[in-house]
Amino acid sequence: MAFISSGYNPDKPMEDRITDIGPRNYEEFYPPVVKANKGKWLYHEILEPGVLVHVAESGDECYTVRAGGARLMSVTHIREICEIADKHCGGYLRFTTRNNIEFMVDDKSKLEPLKKDLESRKFDGGSLKFPVGGTGAGVTNIVHTQGWIHCHTPATDASGPVKATMDVLFDDFQNMRLPAHLRVSLACCLNMCGAVHCSDIAILGYHRKPPMLDHEYLDKMCEIPLAVAACPTAAIRPTKVELPDGKKVNSVAVKNERCMFCGNCYTMCPAMPLADKEGDGIVLMVGGKVSNRISAPKFSKVVVAFIPNEPPRWPTTTDTIQKIVEAYSKGANKYERLGEWAERISWERFFEVCDLEFTHHLIDDFRDPAYYTWRQTSQFKF
Amino acid sequence: MKHETPMLDQLETGPWPSFVSDIKQEAANRAKNEKNVDYQIPVDVCDDLLGVLELSFKHGRTHWKHGGIVGVFGYGGGVIGRYCDQPEEFSGVAHFHTMRVAQPAGKFYSTDYLKKICDLWDFRGSGITNMHGSTGDIIFLGTTTKQLEEIFYELTHNLNQDLGGSGSNLRTPADCIGKARCEYACFDTQHMCHTLTHEYQDELHRPAFPYKFKFKFDGCPNCCVASIARADMSFIGTWKDDIRIDQEAVQAYVGGELKPNGNAHAGRDWGAFDINKEVIDLCPTKCMWMDGKELKIDNKECTRCMHCINVMPRALRIGKETGCSILVGAKAPILDGAQMGTMLVPFIKAEEPYDEIKEVIESIWDYWMEEGKNRERLGELMKRQGFQKLLEMTGLKPDPRMVQEPRHNPYIFWKEEEVEGGFERDINEFRKYHQR
Amino acid sequence: MEYEEAKQKVIDELTKKQKSKSKFYFNDLSKILEMKPREAKKIVNKLVTDGVLEYWSSGSTSMYGLKGTGKQAGAEHEG
Numbered sequence: 065m066a067f068i069s070s071g072y073n074p075d076k077p078m079e080d081r082i083t084d085i086g087p088r089n090y091e092e093f094y095p096p097v098v099k100a101n102k103g104k105w106l107y108h109e110i111l112e113p114g115v116l117v118h119v120a121e122s123g124d125e126c127y128t129v130r131a132g133g134a135r136l137m138s139v140t141h142i143r144e145i146c147e148i149a150d151k152h153c154g155g156y157l158r159f160t161t162r163n164n165i166e167f168m169v170d171d172k173s174k175l176e177p178l179k180k181d182l183e184s185r186k187f188d189g190g191s192l193k194f195p196v197g198g199t200g201a202g203v204t205n206i207v208h209t210q211g212w213i214h215c216h217t218p219a220t221d222a223s224g225p226v227k228a229t230m231d232v233l234f235d236d237f238q239n240m241r242l243p244a245h246l247r248v249s250l251a252c253c254l255n256m257c258g259a260v261h262c263s264d265i266a267i268l269g270y271h272r273k274p275p276m277l278d279h280e281y282l283d284k285m286c287e288i289p290l291a292v293a294a295c296p297t298a299a300i301r302p303t304k305v306e307l308p309d310g311k312k313v314n315s316v317a318v319k320n321e322r323c324m325f326c327g328n329c330y331t332m333c334p335a336m337p338l339a340d341k342e343g344d345g346i347v348l349m350v351g352g353k354v355s356n357r358i359s360a361p362k363f364s365k366v367v368v369a370f371i372p373n374e375p376p377r378w379p380t381t382t383d384t385i386q387k388i389v390e391a392y393s394k395g396a397n398k399y400e401r402l403g404e405w406a407e408r409i410s411w412e413r414f415f416e417v418c419d420l421e422f423t424h425h426l427i428d429d430f431r432d433p434a435y436y437t438w439r440q441t442s443q444f445k446f
Numbered sequence: 447m448k449h450e451t452p453m454l455d456q457l458e459t460g461p462w463p464s465f466v467s468d469i470k471q472e473a474a475n476r477a478k479n480e481k482n483v484d485y486q487i488p489v490d491v492c493d494d495l496l497g498v499l500e501l502s503f504k505h506g507r508t509h510w511k512h513g514g515i516v517g518v519f520g521y522g523g524g525v526i527g528r529y530c531d532q533p534e535e536f537s538g539v540a541h542f543h544t545m546r547v548a549q550p551a552g553k554f555y556s557t558d559y560l561k562k563i564c565d566l567w568d569f570r571g572s573g574i575t576n577m578h579g580s581t582g583d584i585i586f587l588g589t590t591t592k593q594l595e596e597i598f599y600e601l602t603h604n605l606n607q608d609l610g611g612s613g614s615n616l617r618t619p620a621d622c623i624g625k626a627r628c629e630y631a632c633f634d635t636q637h638m639c640h641t642l643t644h645e646y647q648d649e650l651h652r653p654a655f656p657y658k659f660k661f662k663f664d665g666c667p668n669c670c671v672a673s674i675a676r677a678d679m680s681f682i683g684t685w686k687d688d689i690r691i692d693q694e695a696v697q698a699y700v701g702g703e704l705k706p707n708g709n710a711h712a713g714r715d716w717g718a719f720d721i722n723k724e725v726i727d728l729c730p731t732k733c734m735w736m737d738g739k740e741l742k743i744d745n746k747e748c749t750r751c752m753h754c755i756n757v758m759p760r761a762l763r764i765g766k767e768t769g770c771s772i773l774v775g776a777k778a779p780i781l782d783g784a785q786m787g788t789m790l791v792p793f794i795k796a797e798e799p800y801d802e803i804k805e806v807i808e809s810i811w812d813y814w815m816e817e818g819k820n821r822e823r824l825g826e827l828m829k830r831q832g833f834q835k836l837l838e839m840t841g842l843k844p845d846p847r848m849v850q851e852p853r854h855n856p857y858i859f860w861k862e863e864e865v866e867g868g869f870e871r872d873i874n875e876f877r878k879y880h881q882r
Numbered sequence: 883m884e885y886e887e888a889k890q891k892v893i894d895e896l897t898k899k900q901k902s903k904s905k906f907y908f909n910d911l912s913k914i915l916e917m918k919p920r921e922a923k924k925i926v927n928k929l930v931t932d933g934v935l936e937y938w939s940s941g942s943t944s945m946y947g948l949k950g951t952g953k954q955a956g957a958e959h960e961g
Contacts, residue, residue: 067592068484072599077519078931082602084647087548087610087618090636093556094626103625103634107759110709118627126627134465136587138472138492139564139573146557146564159553159577161622161671168627187467189458200710209580212502213495214528214544214587216512221502223465224457231460240713255942256778258580259676262786287953289903293820294940296781326780331512331940341506354675356667356682358730358753361674363784375503376453398716399707399728399753433783516939520931526941613937613944614908652930653937653944654908654923815919820907821943 095156097126097170113238114196115175127169131182131194132205132230132237135163136213136223144185144193152178162205162247164198200240203233203389208250209258211269217327218252219269219344225378226250229267232382233389243396243405246389247353254326262352264402265385266364271325273343274318275336279305283314286333294332297322346371346381350388351403362403367415369425384420391418410445447473448490449497453504469496472573483569487538487590491572494538495588498530509536515543515591516613518598522653524609525594541590542572545597546583546610548618548643548650551636552626553578562605570597581660582620583610614653619643621663622670629759630752631665632683632768633796639663641800642807655811656818656827666764667752673776673787678824679807680773680787681796685765688745689754695761696721696741706757725754770796772806774836775825785825788833790840792847806840813839888915888925889934896948904952905938905945 073079094102101120108118116128133141145165149157152174158166167178182194198204206229209215211222229248236242249260252269260266282288292300299322305315316336318329329336348371352364367388371380388402395417396405406414415422428434447470454466473492476485488494498509513527526544533540547563563584567573572588579585589597601607610618619642622628624635642661643650649659662673665683673680698704699719705712706719721741726734733747734754741761743754755762772794773787794802810824813836818827828836837844846852862869883891895914896906912922926946929935936949 065485065488068486070596070599071603072595074595077595081520083520083608084651085602085606085608086644086647086650087640088550088559088605088607090551090554090626090640093550093552093554093559095554098554098626102627103631105625105627105629106763107629108708109705110712113713116708118629128627132463133577134463134468135576135578136465136468137575137577138468139568139575140472140475141468142560142564142575142577146560149557155557157555157557158623159555161553161582161620163577165577187458187464188471189455189464189467191458191464191467192461193463195461195463200707200712202713207580210576212508212510213499214510214542216508216510216528218508221499224503227457227460227462227464227466230462234461237462240710242713245710255780259672259778261778261784262672262675285953287903287905290905324781328940334511339507344506352675354669354672356669356674356751357756358728358751361669361786363786373506375506376456398711398724399757431782512941514938514940514945516937516944520927522930522937522944523939526939612941613939615944648927652923652927653939654919654926656907656909658942812920820909 093156093158095126095154095168095170097124097168100124101126110199110240113202113240114199115179116199125170125172127172127175129167129169129175129178129182129196130160130198131165131167131196132198133163133165133194134223134227135208141193148178148181148194152181160205162198162207164205165194195234195237197238201242201244202238202240203236203242203246203248205237206230206248206250207258207260209252209256211252215252217255217330217338219254219271219325219339220252220346220373221375222250222252224375225267225346225381228377228379229382229385232386236389242389242393244399244401246392246402248385254324255328261349261363262354262361263364264350264352265388266349266352267381267385268347268349269344270347270370271327271338271340271344272370273338273340274299274320274323274325275327275329275338277315277318278335278337279313279315280307282316282333282335285335288314288316291316291329291333291336294328296326296328297324299323300329342372345373346378348381348384348388351406353401353403355401358399359401359404364403365411366426367418367420369423387420388418412445447496448493449500451496451500454496454500466496469574476573485568486570486593486596487572487588489538491538491542491588492574494536495542495572495574498532498536498539501532510542513543515594517609517651518595521609521651523612523615523651526612528588539572539588542588543591543594545571545586545589545594546579546581546612546618547586547601548608548610549578549582549584549620551621551639551643552623553582554626559605566597566600566605570600581610581617583618608647609651611650614655614657615651615659616646616649616655617658617660618650619661619663620671622665624663624665628665630668630683630755630764632685632764633665633681633770635663635665635681635683637798638681638796638800638803641798642804645804649811655815657821657823659811659814659824667750668756674773675776675784675786676778677776677787678774679810680776681770681803682773683768683770683796684750684793685768686793687765687767689743689748689765690763691741691743692761692763693740696758697739699758699761704758704760708756708759725757728753768796769793772803774810775823775828777823777825782826782829785829788825788828789848790836790842792845806842809840810836883915883917885925885928889929889932891915892925892929893934893948900948900951905947907943907945911946
């Protein structure tokens with residue numbers, strides 16, 4: 065492994081430097097049928113799950129085959145995507161906001177060969193490489209964060225629970241039997257890089273133990289004022305600690321009852337780890353949406369306060385999700401999103417039909433907005 | 447394989463694409479090295495990535511540490527430092543930094559470009575990516591410190607491609623598919639996203655904000671890119687004039703020749719289409735009715751929720767006088783709770799050169815940069831100082847469209863200049879008429 | 883303020899605080915420079931390209947410090 069220079073000169077970093085050029089221009093990447101008809105599309109239709117046609121004023125048609133995929137993907141896999149796009153789609157493709165891959169062709173005759181090709185490809189382990197689906201009133205791909213594959217503060221894995229959940233919901237990825245579309249998202253800690261807080265079903269990693277304090281090393285590894293300032297609830301203060309050998313060192317103290325388990329201190333100070341096998345797990349939140357369709361966008365609400373991490377397949381989490389999806393599918397009206405359905409039937413009924421226990425942890429007690437989530441009417445259901 | 451991975455192996459079965467199988471194939475390809483690549487980071491990086499992930503599955507805890515390495519020289523973002531906490535056992539991933547590569551608007555690609563990206567990342571990194579990260583960037587997952595500058599040099603010199611944002615920067619803006627392939631788009635999301643991304647490159651690379659700042663562009667109120675929930679400034683397409691109606695097509699829906707909602711409900715027999723039940727009764731403003739065989743819309747009362755258009759896309763089209771609304775202050779829950787974007791500009795033209803829009807953006811940045819506390823998102827500043835302050839700083843006129851309802855309390859903090867005669871009064875004059 | 887004067891001011895102030903911490907928010911720097919954020923940014927950018935200051939990031943937040951200082955610097959610059 066000999067080092068090969070790109071041309072960069074570390075002694076003169078500014079020499080020949082190119083900066084601030086931004087992303088490539090999207091126009092280079094439009095398939096011809098898109099370029100020719102941009103802004104002139106008339107309507108679209110879902111021909112079958114995962115297959116769309118868009119029709120333009122000119123009469124041109126753009127057929128799209130949507131395939132699911134793990135957002136965590138290798139260059140080998142991307143090259144295979146390219147090979148498919150070269151073979152069928154004139155060398156163009158796109159990704160959706162929800163990590164699906166879209167292959168577009170400009171003629172119906174090209175559709176079947178493309179679909180067959182996609183469906184025929186499997187990984188050595190047996191899973192599909194390019195399952196077709198993710199359209200209409202069904203479940204589409206899960207947007208998610210890094211989890212144990214790359215993050216330093218996750219309370220659960222991301223790719224693992226996502227794979228397990230999509231296996232369980234797979235029929236609904238390839239079917240459109242639900243009352244409306246159902247968006248599932250996962251964030252591996254409460255900082256929510258993935259902004260899952262407006263999803264029909266949100267899977268959220270949550271720590272339940274405050275950080276441990278590595279007193280002997282804390283002052284050597286961290287700058288105490290930064291660790292103190294990192295805490296959003298002001299639970300950390302500087303202090304002096306006597307080590308077992310009698311030596312006094314500078315360190316910090318944590319007011320445990322104020323800790324919200326965010327891990328921000330650990331980011332600033334590696335001597336304050338908080339991950340824990342028993343402490344960490346999953347919170348399930350439901351009923352959020354971002355669309356303005358019919359009702360205003362809504363936040364997801366916590367309906368299961370804690371489920372332990374159960375690698376490799378998180379069965380309790382996926383069983384609970386399946387139960388919620390089935391109850392929704394059975395009970396909701398056509399076009400009704402999960403949150404709209406829960407509000408219509410009432411949350412007391414929601415817990416009943418989903419067979420979920422309502423516990424004290426589900427009553428909001430965090431700051432001012434909590435008051436407005438309590439019931440302030442005489443109306444309720446028995 | 448270098449490490450036994452009995453738990454991960456259980457994620458290879460089942461229909462959904464297995465990331466474990468994919469990383470294994472990458473590990474095998476690196477070991478074989480058929481293209482004779484002179485790998486610049488350890489050949490067994492993917493084996494070690496699976497190994498350390500298996501260990502996390504066993505321990506129920508992550509094995510990654512954060513590092514403050516932020517980028518390449520002169521940039522304050524685009525790279526996230528990562529180190530493995532078991533570097534002896536998994537030396538291939540001991541140093542495993544992330545790079546964010548700014549994605550093209552709309553996430554369209556040519557295979558030619560993607561292959562070049564793959565070649566670079568194969569050669570100088572782990573070969574593992576995210577397509578794409580939550581904010582929208584292409585994510586390169588795992589390389590060593592020494593390779594960061596080399597990758598940046600090759601990206602900028604050979605691929606005409608820059609890094610994305612992280613930290614207290616403008617984050618790489620993202621958009622929906624928009625006019626490229628959607629009949630609902632009220633403005634050209636790709637053009638606006640691309641133009642503003644280029645305009646604000648300095649803000650994107652050199653952090654001078656109190657915290658992160660996100661732009662997202664949704665072409666219509668369906669909000670496919672979720673701007674209203676997660677962007678500090680959310681641009682949502684809308685229109686001012688009338689929904690265009692094709693009465694014949696309405697009848698085709700009523701008669702069952704056309705399938706409702708673009709056939710999105712084909713997986714279940716919901717019975718014959720009922721325009722009253724499925725469209726008119728669900729309209730949130732009740733501004734539609736059937737007049738014999740004609741569908742009527744009282745457009746003045748319409749709030750453009752998109753439901754009727756979504757259900758009957760061949761009969762109903764968005765209006766022609768289009769633009770966007772600007773909502774500000776959305777964020778995820780930490781710390782004080784999640785916030786949805788708040789309407790600041792109900793309607794603005796979204797056309798080149800976007801001067802009016804840039805004025806709004808820059809007045810907001812000036813305000814937030816001066817008044818925002820460290821790590822305070824725009825939405826939190828708005829909450830702390832009030833919406834009136836934001837109006838004052840942006841010079842916008844109050845409009846009932848900005849609120850859900852008027853205030854619940856009369857505790858108005860009148861300013862002296864707003865009250866006739868001011869606050870200074872003569873107590874002696876007062877006492878002439880009012881005894882002590 | 884001239885660039886050299888501003889540079890010295892930043893170095894002096896950050897060195898003074900070095901005992902307790904090595905990383906600072908952008909706001910701290912604009913306060914030291916007694917400038918509006920946009921003006922301060924021009925100076926701060928140049929201090930970075932001149933190798934006086936360097937960035938540090940938590941991933942979500944960015945901070946600034948004198949180059950090579952701080953308790954994690956050794957580990958992160960990888961010797």
